[in-house]
Amino acid sequence: MSSTRNTxxxxxxxxxxxxxDRHALMDRTVHHVRTEEDLLTVRHAVRAATLRAGFxxxxxxxxVTAASELARNAYIHGGGGTVTIDQLTTGGNAGLRLTVQxxxxxxxxxxxxxxxxxxxxxxLGHGLGGARRLMNDFELHTGPGQGTTVIATRWxxx
Amino acid sequence: MARPGRPxxxxxxxxxxxxxxxxxxxxSAEAAAREHVTSVLREEADKISDRWVQLQLAQPSLxxxxxxxxxxxxxxxxxxxLLSGLELGLPIERVVxxxxxxxxxxxxxxxxxxRRGVSPTATSLAVLSLKExxxxxxxxxxxxxxxxxxxxxxxxxxxxSAGALAFETFVEGREEIIRRQSQQLLEVxxxxxxxWRQVLAVPLIGTLDTxxxxxxxxxxxxxxxxxxxxxxxIDITGVPTVDTAVAQHLMHTVNAVRLMGAxxxxxxxxxxxxxxxxxxxxxxxxxLTRATxxxxxSEAVKLTEAAGSDRAPLDRR
Amino acid sequence: MTTPVSGSVPILRLGDVLVTGLLNxxxxxxxxxxxEELTSRITADGARxxxxxISRLEIVDSFVARTLMELxxxxxxxxxxxIVAGMRPPVAITLVELxxxxxxxxxxxxxxxxxxxxxxxxxxxxSGGGLGEFHPEH
Numbered sequence: 001m002s003s004t005r006n007t008x009x010x011x012x013x014x015x016x017x018x019x020x021d022r023h024a025l026m027d028r029t030v031h032h033v034r035t036e037e038d039l040l041t042v043r044h045a046v047r048a049a050t051l052r053a054g055f056x057x058x059x060x061x062x063x064v065t066a067a068s069e070l071a072r073n074a075y076i077h078g079g080g081g082t083v084t085i086d087q088l089t090t091g092g093n094a095g096l097r098l099t100v101q102x103x104x105x106x107x108x109x110x111x112x113x114x115x116x117x118x119x120x121x122x123x124l125g126h127g128l129g130g131a132r133r134l135m136n137d138f139e140l141h142t143g144p145g146q147g148t149t150v151i152a153t154r155w156x157x158x
Numbered sequence: 159m160a161r162p163g164r165p166x167x168x169x170x171x172x173x174x175x176x177x178x179x180x181x182x183x184x185x186s187a188e189a190a191a192r193e194h195v196t197s198v199l200r201e202e203a204d205k206i207s208d209r210w211v212q213l214q215l216a217q218p219s220l221x222x223x224x225x226x227x228x229x230x231x232x233x234x235x236x237x238x239x240l241l242s243g244l245e246l247g248l249p250i251e252r253v254v255x256x257x258x259x260x261x262x263x264x265x266x267x268x269x270x271x272x273r274r275g276v277s278p279t280a281t282s283l284a285v286l287s288l289k290e291x292x293x294x295x296x297x298x299x300x301x302x303x304x305x306x307x308x309x310x311x312x313x314x315x316x317x318x319s320a321g322a323l324a325f326e327t328f329v330e331g332r333e334e335i336i337r338r339q340s341q342q343l344l345e346v347x348x349x350x351x352x353x354w355r356q357v358l359a360v361p362l363i364g365t366l367d368t369x370x371x372x373x374x375x376x377x378x379x380x381x382x383x384x385x386x387x388x389x390x391x392i393d394i395t396g397v398p399t400v401d402t403a404v405a406q407h408l409m410h411t412v413n414a415v416r417l418m419g420a421x422x423x424x425x426x427x428x429x430x431x432x433x434x435x436x437x438x439x440x441x442x443x444x445x446l447t448r449a450t451x452x453x454x455x456s457e458a459v460k461l462t463e464a465a466g467s468d469r470a471p472l473d474r475r
Numbered sequence: 476m477t478t479p480v481s482g483s484v485p486i487l488r489l490g491d492v493l494v495t496g497l498l499n500x501x502x503x504x505x506x507x508x509x510x511e512e513l514t515s516r517i518t519a520d521g522a523r524x525x526x527x528x529i530s531r532l533e534i535v536d537s538f539v540a541r542t543l544m545e546l547x548x549x550x551x552x553x554x555x556x557x558i559v560a561g562m563r564p565p566v567a568i569t570l571v572e573l574x575x576x577x578x579x580x581x582x583x584x585x586x587x588x589x590x591x592x593x594x595x596x597x598x599x600x601x602s603g604g605g606l607g608e609f610h611p612e613h
Contacts, residue, residue: 024261039502039503040502043534047533058376061533061563061566061568061569062568062572064533064534068536069536072503092331093330129574130537130572130574130575131573134573375568375571376568379564382564382584386588388588413576414570416582417567418562419560419562419585420584465592
């Protein structure tokens with residue numbers, strides 16, 4: 001478990017890569033989450049990215065909602081952080097990867113945090129578990145005192 | 159060069175060294191071959207393109223799926239991309255994968271064939287026959303065995319990775335088509351029908367998995383909004399088994415319908431399915447269920463009439 | 476897009492029903508301010524019903540969902556019934572996948588049906604046969 005950022009995916013055609021890892025990064029934007037207003041900015045940026053990726057209206061809503069949950073977690077529990085929006089493509093299929101990173105206290109019990117009903121702040125405790133259900137791939141990197149990084153991806157039409 | 163505004167070839171950073179930076183014997187032989195191939199590409203681009211188009215047209219497996227004009231465009235694009243890739247000085251094995259323009263051009267060539275149903279063999283041959291066109295061009299300039307050999311090795315190393323990429327993209331493209339078709343099939347197989355004023359029904363036939371549930375939900379909610387429906391009937395007569403996962407999917411759909419402000423009735427629960435539901439301990443008590451579609455319809459009409467007359471709040475708990 | 480400032484959500488009074496609508500975006504601050512204003516208006520106006528039109532709301536995350544649920548509970552304690560009307564299909568699907576069912580929150584397809592459920596009728600409906608013609612105030 002570490003808080004290192006996993007952002008080295010450039011032209012990920014690594015010979016050892018699994019099929020799911022073979023994708024090209026088309027665009028990347030990084031947004032800071034320091035104030036409540038930033039949460040809205042992140043939502044707008046994610047919405048714009050889902051439109052560029054050609055996501056259906058339901059997928060747009062899923063990804064923007066997940067981004068809202070994750071960014072709020074970083075703001076409330078992590079004392080602020082960054083949201084990186086990556087536009088991906090593989091074999092003509094578009095995807096969107098959100099990397100939400102904070103340097104907060106980290107999560108002690110990840111199983112509990114992902115289970116429904118767990119909360120240490122505001123909201124219903126559906127933040128992490130709910131966001132995981134809204135995305136196709138979900139990675140959680142955290143540990144006590146190590147901050148929290150969530151990498152979540154959704155692909156169009158899956 | 160990579161097109162501006164596309165930060166996708168981060169890997170090419172730092173690898174744009176000189177072609178002759180390895181100064182050992184092998185390195186200089188490679189540098190010489192590279193120089194040869196690069197200048198052939200630069201000076202005979204049109205001839206190479208034309209020859210490549212001819213070679214592809216001669217292949218029976220292409221079967222006219224890609225027109226001569228399209229082949230010409232592809233050839234021009236790839237030849238010019240290869241030239242700029244070689245001039246950049248990337249290591250020869252990585253020219254195709256790390257150079258964004260080549261990568262994209264090869265991918266597009268391959269995807270076009272995947273979408274038109276060209277065979278995988280013809281697709282790899284398409285890229286590999288460029289070898290022949292290139293070698294012929296080198297041969298026209300030099301007869302020296304060393305030069306020819308060096309160039310041939312270089313061309314092979316360069317285009318073998320292009321062939322591999324083409325094949326990989328082809329497979330991904332086909333998978334994408336299969337995904338899209340099964341999605342279309344899903345949509346066709348889950349029609350929403352209007353049974354009565356403000357009453358809709360979805361007859362489900364076959365297994366109910368996550369993908370299917372999502373399509374059903376989307377179609378149903380859309381129809382509820384369009385028709386201002388008050389009741390949606392989900393008929394599961396055609397669903398062979400109801401396990402915990404299927405029950406979960408049904409609950410999700412019912413909950414989404416309720417969030418929209420409509421009610422949901424599930425019909426067509428056959429005796430063996432009722433038995434399974436009871437034995438598995440699945441709690442469907444919050445859902446209104448009826449044995450047949452007819453029963454459900456009469457219940458639905460009652461619900462709409464109740465809503466139309468005194469608008470009593472529907473007690474769901 | 477501009478951020479709605481506190482108190483920017485208009486609340487109309489129609490008889491004993493308060494009618495309000497949420498805009499495309501609901502940030503956390505506006506949500507809190509909205510809850511406070513609405514509950515104080517319920518008491519001040521002696522409202523028996525509250526209709527919240529969310530047909531323009533593009534996103535309902537767990538925070539907004541919690542706001543709606545709390546609002547319903549508070550209003551009920553103050554003697555008013557809350558109806559949330561016009562949820563968009565993608566929002567409903569996303570909420571269900573998030574694991575939120577808005578337990579206890581009454582919903583209606585659109586504002587018109589929500590108002591009808593509270594006893595308001597635009598005009599006699601063909602099937603209604605003039606039943607329930609009810610005007611809370613004249």
